[in-house]
Amino acid sequence: MKRTAIGLPPELARRENLVLRPKDAADVYAHPRPELARLVKNGAARRLAAGYYLLVPGRHLGDDTWRPDLHAVGLGIGQADYGRDGAALMGIGAARQLGAVPREIAATFIAVSKQRPPLVTEFGQVVFVRRDVAGLDLERIETEVTLGWVTTAEQTLLDIAARPTLGGLPAEAITEALRALWPRVDTDLVTELAAGQRKTAALRRARQLIEGA
Structure with a gap:
């Protein structure tokens, strides 16, 4: 059709x-x-x-059972309000998109320039996190909904370790996500990012969780 x-x-x-x-x-x-x-x-x-x-x-078209991906929808909403370069998929939403979270989650997280309340959609909750989007380490992403930005494995690992309760997932799920991200991380780059973003404590916490300390 x-x-x-x-x-x-x-x-x-x-x-x-x-x-x-x-x-x-x-x-x-x-x-x-x-x-x-x-x-x-x-x-x-x-x-x-x-x-x-x-x-x-x-x-x-014509498939009434189709449900859009919540993370793609969240990114599209962020772009609609702040422009293509003014929004990025981050946190647990980014980890899900990067394949580090196997389970479906009911919320996604979008970095934008302004603080605003979460938006409840027909497909899940979109949580907006105030960040300097231009200062994040990002990579291009293509979804069925839009083209845009997602935080890299390095940035995603730091963000999750810095705010592990943001996604509302149990502690073991956060540890699993960090462990799944780690093989994709450039250790030199993540160390540099952690220093530049004042997240050395988050990187240390991530290492402890990954190593089971």
């Missing part, structure tokens, strides 16, 4: 970030809210939360 066949304008079909707000469609629709509601009704979009919608990727 083609996206245009269900009434999705080409301007929206070409969006890199499939998360949008009504004002993002103001140059396409004179009255965006009812038009986005129509797209939801005909299966071309999903309502994420008040003021946020997700355009369904083309290969999932």
Whole structure:
């Protein structure tokens, strides 16, 4: 099924970030809210939360059972509000994306420039963490929802060790995540990052957990 066949304008079909707000469609629709509601009704979009919608990727059109990845949705929401370079997937969400957390989790964590409350979506909670995004060690990521940034294994390890309770996971799950990340970590780089970000204590804690001390 083609996206245009269900009434999705080409301007929206070409969006890199499939998360949008009504004002993002103001140059396409004179009255965006009812038009986005129509797209939801005909299966071309999903309502994420008040003021946020997700355009369904083309290969999932017609599949009412499809659920978007929460971490990709969180990144898309962050980008919608702060721009492509103003948001990054971090913490346990990044660890999940990097394959270090095998289990599904009900929240994701997005680094942005401003403090703001968590956003409860239809697919889980998006927690915004105030960080200097430009100062984080990042790598490119491609998801079904958007292209963007995720913290590297080194940055993710430091962030989790610095705030192990942020994800709400049990201590053993945090240790498992750190151990899964460690083989991917460049030890020289993580040591340099820890010094520059004042996270040497976090790196020491991570090593102790990984080594079972």
